[in-house]
Amino acid sequence: MRPHVELIQERDLVWHEAELYKGSGRARQRNLSYDEESGAASTRVLFDKAWSRPAGFHSADVEWYILAGQVKVGARMLGKGCYLRAPAGLCVPAMEVAPGTEVLLFREYGDWGFSISSKNRARFVARGGNTVSKEAGELTIVDTNTMEWLPNLYEGDTQRFLKLKMLYFDPPSPEDNNTGFVSVLSWAPPGWSDNRMVHHPVFEEAYCIDGTMEYNFGTTNAGTYFFRPAKVKHGHFVSGAERGWTGFFRLDGSLINWITINERIIAEGDALNYDAKTQAPVIAGLPVRSKTTGPWDLDGQ
Amino acid sequence: MSENSVDLSQIRGDWDFHCRYVTNAMDQTLKRLHKTWRALQAKSPAAGQVPMDGPLLDDFLAACQETRGLTDDIRLMRSTLPAKRATPKSRRSGSKPRRARK
Numbered sequence: 446m447r448p449h450v451e452l453i454q455e456r457d458l459v460w461h462e463a464e465l466y467k468g469s470g471r472a473r474q475r476n477l478s479y480d481e482e483s484g485a486a487s488t489r490v491l492f493d494k495a496w497s498r499p500a501g502f503h504s505a506d507v508e509w510y511i512l513a514g515q516v517k518v519g520a521r522m523l524g525k526g527c528y529l530r531a532p533a534g535l536c537v538p539a540m541e542v543a544p545g546t547e548v549l550l551f552r553e554y555g556d557w558g559f560s561i562s563s564k565n566r567a568r569f570v571a572r573g574g575n576t577v578s579k580e581a582g583e584l585t586i587v588d589t590n591t592m593e594w595l596p597n598l599y600e601g602d603t604q605r606f607l608k609l610k611m612l613y614f615d616p617p618s619p620e621d622n623n624t625g626f627v628s629v630l631s632w633a634p635p636g637w638s639d640n641r642m643v644h645h646p647v648f649e650e651a652y653c654i655d656g657t658m659e660y661n662f663g664t665t666n667a668g669t670y671f672f673r674p675a676k677v678k679h680g681h682f683v684s685g686a687e688r689g690w691t692g693f694f695r696l697d698g699s700l701i702n703w704i705t706i707n708e709r710i711i712a713e714g715d716a717l718n719y720d721a722k723t724q725a726p727v728i729a730g731l732p733v734r735s736k737t738t739g740p741w742d743l744d745g746q
Numbered sequence: 747m748s749e750n751s752v753d754l755s756q757i758r759g760d761w762d763f764h765c766r767y768v769t770n771a772m773d774q775t776l777k778r779l780h781k782t783w784r785a786l787q788a789k790s791p792a793a794g795q796v797p798m799d800g801p802l803l804d805d806f807l808a809a810c811q812e813t814r815g816l817t818d819d820i821r822l823m824r825s826t827l828p829a830k831r832a833t834p835k836s837r838r839s840g841s842k843p844r845r846a847r848k
Contacts, residue, residue, distance in 0.1 A: 525804070590807070594815030596822070605822070606767065608815045634816060635774035636767055640758060655808075687774055689812075 447480045447648070449730070451671035451679075452662045454737035455489055455652075463490050464557035470496030470542070474550070478650065478672035484556025487650060487672065487695075489549055496542040501562045505555025506532050506573045508613070508628060510693050512654070514546025518586065526589045528612045530628065532573045532582035534566035549652055549693060553626075573626050575697055577618040587612050589630055597631075604639060604702065608632040616699075622646055623675075623698040632691045633658060633684035642680035642705040642745050647698035649673045654692055657685035661745030663738050665690065671732075678705055678745055710746050761828050768819045775816060779809040 455475055463472035464486070474488040485505060492514065509516065509529040516523045519538030523529065531537045533555050554574025560566070572582040594608035610630040617625035623646055631651075642661070650672045657666045661681045665671075673679060684690040712728065719725070734741060759767075782805050786796040797803055 594811060596818050606764075606771075606819060608812075632812065632815070634771035634812065634819075636770045638767075687778065689771070689774075 446482045447478050447485065447672050447674065449672065449674050449677060449732040450478050451673055451677075451732040451734075452665060452669055452738040453477070453671075453733060453735035455668040455670055457735035457737050460491075463492075464488075465490070465496070465498070466557055466559045467501060467561050468496055468498035468540075468559075470494050472496050472542075477652065477670045483554065485553045486557075487549070487551050487652075487670070489547065489652075492542045492544060492546040492548075494544050496540075498540050498559070499561045500536055500539045501560050502534050502536050502566050503531060503552065503555065504533055504558030504560075505552035506530070506626075507537075508549075508551040508553075508695075510549040510551075512547040512549060514548075515543040516546060516548070517541040521586065523586065523588070528585070528587045528589060528628070530585040530613050532570060534570040535582050535584060536562055536565045537584065551695060553695075553697075572615050575624055575626050576615050577621070577624045578615060585613050594632055606634065606637055608634065622701060625698055627694070627696040627698075627700065629694045629696075630654075630691065631694050632689055633682070634689045635684060635686055637682070637684040637689060639680060639682045642678045642708050643702050644676050644678045644705070645696075645700055645702065647675050647696050647700065649700070650695045651692040653690065656688040656690040658690035659683045662732070662741060665692075669738065677732075678708065680705075681745060708745065761823070761826060765823050768816065768823055772813070772816045772820070775809055775812050779806065779813055782806040782809060 455477060458475040458477070460473040460475060463474040465472055470492065471494040472490055472492045474490045476486060476488055478487040480486065489512075507530070511523055511525055511527045513525055516527070516529070518529060518540055570582040572578045572580060576582075589610050589612070592610045594610060597604055597607040597609055608631065611627075612630065613626065613628040615625040615627070617623070633656075650670075651665075652670045653665045653667055655667055657664060659682070661679055662671065710728075716725070728743075728746065731741065782802055783796075785802055786806060789797050789802070791797055
């Protein structure tokens, strides 16, 4: 159960002590989205001091996207724009993080648990908590700086001009679209637009790294974030004129665009003891917002 | 993941609309590319060199990659170029345009 968060500016949020168990050093996190049932979370972590942790495995599928600084995983040094993913139970080499490093840290299908170990949790480790694959899970490390922007083949033709860098792709079952997992960088080039309203059968989550985009939930720019549960409509996109918009996306299945046009909502009722124009109730289910993004103007409701 | 052939009619707008979008996106990205390159040259640490580190270089490299990505869209527009409209008979080469009656 993750609430619908759309749209917040990360800078508006309070800091918590980082949930990086069995590690040494000082780090703090801002909770962008938190599942109080499973312990899954999307956080931005700032390492105030050098941090390190021995090899071991997580309770959750864990992803790191480095916004700034340096992270050493085993013998490999990762910098800004690098991505790391380990499924739950897979042994991750020892890690060291330089002071001042900033990362987006996501965990899914589990909580913050971490066990120091030189081996995997079990003989077979699955690819992820939502996988249908029979292949063993593995450590994924990607340097997005060396990847090309590819046409948006993933969504078919309807948003063809978006660009992607695929970081992790676990394909869904042919029988069930809501299986598998996708983590991807997306760039909407300058002036990219889509005037329709769209919804998907899967959750969609994104953190804006660069640029701006106007859409029905407001203005998304660097540091803004949303977690959108499945089937929530969104759209009316226009990306920034100079740099476009770049964000880190996660999806718990295959993205299908279901399109709505001529959208409208009709709420009917007779006000007994209030002014229907100035004191009308708001609709239930308003998304979480923060002070910078302000109230939603209800576009696309 | 997706079909091989591209059907732009699934997006709003006609070929000219998409072509204007692609041209503008390339134009804006090239402007950024040249702007950051000039800024790097202005910060030259030694004759004939630009700084090989820092956020400005990162931005330049990002703009180069984005420019390359947009060339795919130019190729897409070329491959979906609509057939030229038939030229009216009177304008075909070899025949003079008919004079308007006074």
